[in-house]
Amino acid sequence: MQSIDNDAAGEGTALLWLGRGMRRILSLPALILMSAFVGFAGFARESGVELVHAVFMTAVIWALPAQVVLIAAIKAGMTLVPTFVAVTLSSVRMMPMLTALVPRLRAERTRTVTLLFLSHFVAVTSWVMANQFIDQVPRRFRTAYFGGFAVTLTTLNIAIVAAVYSFSAAIPPLILGALFFLTPVYFLTSLWATARERVIKIAMVAGLALGPVFYLVAPEFDLLLAGLAGGTVAFLLGRRLPDGKAGEGT
Amino acid sequence: MSFTSFDAGWWPFVYILIAGWLATDFWRYAGVLLGRRMNENSQAFLFVRAVATSLVAAVIARLIVFPSGALADTPLALRIGAAAFGFAAFLLGGQRIAVGVGSAVAVLIAGMLMGF
Numbered sequence: 096m097q098s099i100d101n102d103a104a105g106e107g108t109a110l111l112w113l114g115r116g117m118r119r120i121l122s123l124p125a126l127i128l129m130s131a132f133v134g135f136a137g138f139a140r141e142s143g144v145e146l147v148h149a150v151f152m153t154a155v156i157w158a159l160p161a162q163v164v165l166i167a168a169i170k171a172g173m174t175l176v177p178t179f180v181a182v183t184l185s186s187v188r189m190m191p192m193l194t195a196l197v198p199r200l201r202a203e204r205t206r207t208v209t210l211l212f213l214s215h216f217v218a219v220t221s222w223v224m225a226n227q228f229i230d231q232v233p234r235r236f237r238t239a240y241f242g243g244f245a246v247t248l249t250t251l252n253i254a255i256v257a258a259v260y261s262f263s264a265a266i267p268p269l270i271l272g273a274l275f276f277l278t279p280v281y282f283l284t285s286l287w288a289t290a291r292e293r294v295i296k297i298a299m300v301a302g303l304a305l306g307p308v309f310y311l312v313a314p315e316f317d318l319l320l321a322g323l324a325g326g327t328v329a330f331l332l333g334r335r336l337p338d339g340k341a342g343e344g345t
Numbered sequence: 346m347s348f349t350s351f352d353a354g355w356w357p358f359v360y361i362l363i364a365g366w367l368a369t370d371f372w373r374y375a376g377v378l379l380g381r382r383m384n385e386n387s388q389a390f391l392f393v394r395a396v397a398t399s400l401v402a403a404v405i406a407r408l409i410v411f412p413s414g415a416l417a418d419t420p421l422a423l424r425i426g427a428a429a430f431g432f433a434a435f436l437l438g439g440q441r442i443a444v445g446v447g448s449a450v451a452v453l454i455a456g457m458l459m460g461f
Contacts, residue, residue, distance in 0.1 A: 175360060196376075286401060
C-alpha cells in the first residue's frame with residue numbers, strides 16, 4: 096500500500112485520489128446506473144422478493160443481470176444447485192472483464208488482496224468508466240481512485256434499492272421504460288468512446304451482432320459465446336487488416 | 346432446497362450467498378488472479394480485452410433486443426431505431442455521451458407517446 100501522506104512526486108496523496116474517485120459519482124453514468132437500480136427495486140418487489148433480501152443481494156452480488164436471474168429463479172421456485180448454475184453462467188463475463196482491467200489498475204506494489212477486494216465492486220458501469228479514466232490517474236494511486244469511485248457507487252445503489260423499494264409501484268411505465276433504456280444506450284456510446292484500437296472497435300460491433308444470435312441459439316451461454324467468438328474474430332481480423340497495426344489507436 | 350424451503354430467517358440469506366455471491370465473485374477473483382500475470386502490452390492482453398469488449402457489447406444487444414420489465418412492451422423496431430439514432434447523434438455530436446443518451450431516450454419516449 097502507498098503511504099497516505101507521502102507526496103514526493105507531486106502527484107498528490109492516496110487520500111486525495113480516493114476523494115477524487117468518490118467525486119466521480121457526480122456523473123452521468125453513475126446517475127444512469129442509479130436509475131437502473133430504481134428499476135431493479137421495482138422488479139424485486141413485483142416478483143415478491145422482500146426488501147431485506149433485495150438489499151442483501153445488491154450488496155453481495157453487485158451485478159444487475161445476475162440479480163435478475165437470481166430473482167427469476169426464486170420466483171420459479173428453483174432449487175439451490177440449478178440457481179447457482181444459472182447465476183454463475185450470467186457472471187462468467189466478470190472473469191475476462193477483470194483480467195482486462197487488473198493490469199491497468201495495479202501498480203508494482205499493489206497487493207493481491209487489495210485487487211480481490213476491489214474486484215467485488217467491478218460491474219459493467221464501473222468497468223466502462225474505469226476504462227475511460229484510469230489512464231489519467233498516476234499508477235500508484237489507481238487502486239485508491241477506483242476504490243473511492245466504485246465502493247461509493249455500490250453503497251449508493253444499495254441505499255437506493257432500500258429507499259425506492261416501497262414506492263416503486265407508483266412509477267409510471269413510461270418513465271420506467273425510459274429509465275431501463277438509459278443503461279444500454281449509455282454502454283453503447285461509452286464503450287465506443289473508450290475503444291481506441293481497431294481490434295476493440297471490431298470486437299464491439301461483432302458482440303452487438305452476435306449477442307442476439309447466440310441468445311436465440313443458446314440462451315444460457317449467449318454472452319460467453321458472443322464474447323469468445325466476437326473477440327476472436329476481432330483479434331484475428333484487426334491484426335490482419337492493412338493500414339494500422341493492432342494495439343495502435345486512431 | 347428452494348428459496349422458501351426452510352421456515353428460517355437465515356435460509357434466504359444463505360441461498361443468496363451461495364447461488365448469488367459465490368456464483369459471481371468466484372469469476373471476479375479468477376479474473377484478478379489471471380490478470381495479475383498479464384502484461385499490459387502483450388497480444389494476449391489485447392485478445393482478452395477484445396473478448397471482454399465483445400461480451401459487454403452482447404450485454405448491450407440483449408438489453409435492447411430482449412429487454413425485461415417495462416421496456417418489453419415496446420416494439421423492437423422502436424428500441425433499435427432509438428438506439429441507432431442516439432448512436433448516430435453521438436458520432437455526429439463529437440462523441441459526446443450525453444448527446445447520444447439524450448437523443449436516444451427522446452426518440453424512445455416520443456415513440457411511446459405516439460402509441461407505438
